[in-house]
Amino acid sequence: MKRALLCLPILFILFLGQARNARAESPKPVGEEAAVRAVVESYLHGLKFNDVTGFQKAFWPDAKLYFVRKSGELGQLTQQDWYKGFAANAGKEEPGTLRIAAVDVTGTVASAKIQEDYAEGRYVDYLSLVKFGGHWKIVNKVYDFMPAKKAER
Numbered sequence: 543m544k545r546a547l548l549c550l551p552i553l554f555i556l557f558l559g560q561a562r563n564a565r566a567e568s569p570k571p572v573g574e575e576a577a578v579r580a581v582v583e584s585y586l587h588g589l590k591f592n593d594v595t596g597f598q599k600a601f602w603p604d605a606k607l608y609f610v611r612k613s614g615e616l617g618q619l620t621q622q623d624w625y626k627g628f629a630a631n632a633g634k635e636e637p638g639t640l641r642i643a644a645v646d647v648t649g650t651v652a653s654a655k656i657q658e659d660y661a662e663g664r665y666v667d668y669l670s671l672v673k674f675g676g677h678w679k680i681v682n683k684v685y686d687f688m689p690a691k692k693a694e695r
Contacts, residue, residue: 574678578645578652578671581678585669586640589658592631597621602672602679609685637661652678663689 581600588596598621607619638660645654656667670682 574647574652574673575645577673578647578654578678579642581671581680582642582645582654582656582669585680586642586656588628589640590636590638592628592634592636594625594628594632597625597628600680602681605679605681605683607683607685609687650674661690663687 584596585600587593588600601621603621605621607621607624609617609619611617638658640656640658643655643657643666646652650673652671652673654667654669654671656665656669658665658667665685665687667683667685669680671678672681673679
């Protein structure tokens with residue numbers, strides 16, 4: 543009985559070590575998920591550095607951006623209208639943290655959830671991507687903004 547009790551701490555330590563190794567060895571995305579993530583990374587670079595060229599690499603030219611206005615109405619921007627908002631700060635790095643929260647790929651369609659944290663609040667983007675002509679492109683974006691106090695929840 544004493545031996546069994548002495549073995550428990552050793553087994554617990556071994557278990558923790560294996561759990562830590564499993565987390566460290568999580569698989570890297572491969573194949574289509576990696577290709578989708580590469581397009582989304584180009585989009586994130588565009589956001590971070592006000593880089594319209596990065597957006598143009600990621601988006602299908604006719605892609606639309608949707609959001610809900612403060613009035614509760616659906617707002618829509620074309621790519622060209624959206625790009626105009628970045629012109630004044632082209633090349634300037636924006637403070638904040640941007641990350642890919644999730645990616646899901648099924649055949650030639652995919653979705654990505656993006657989280658952008660800034661001092662004033664959090665944007666959450668949902669991107670729809672399609673693979674055609676051998677390349678992934680963002681064809682649609684919907685997003686919401688939560689002021690800092692709501693984003694902390």
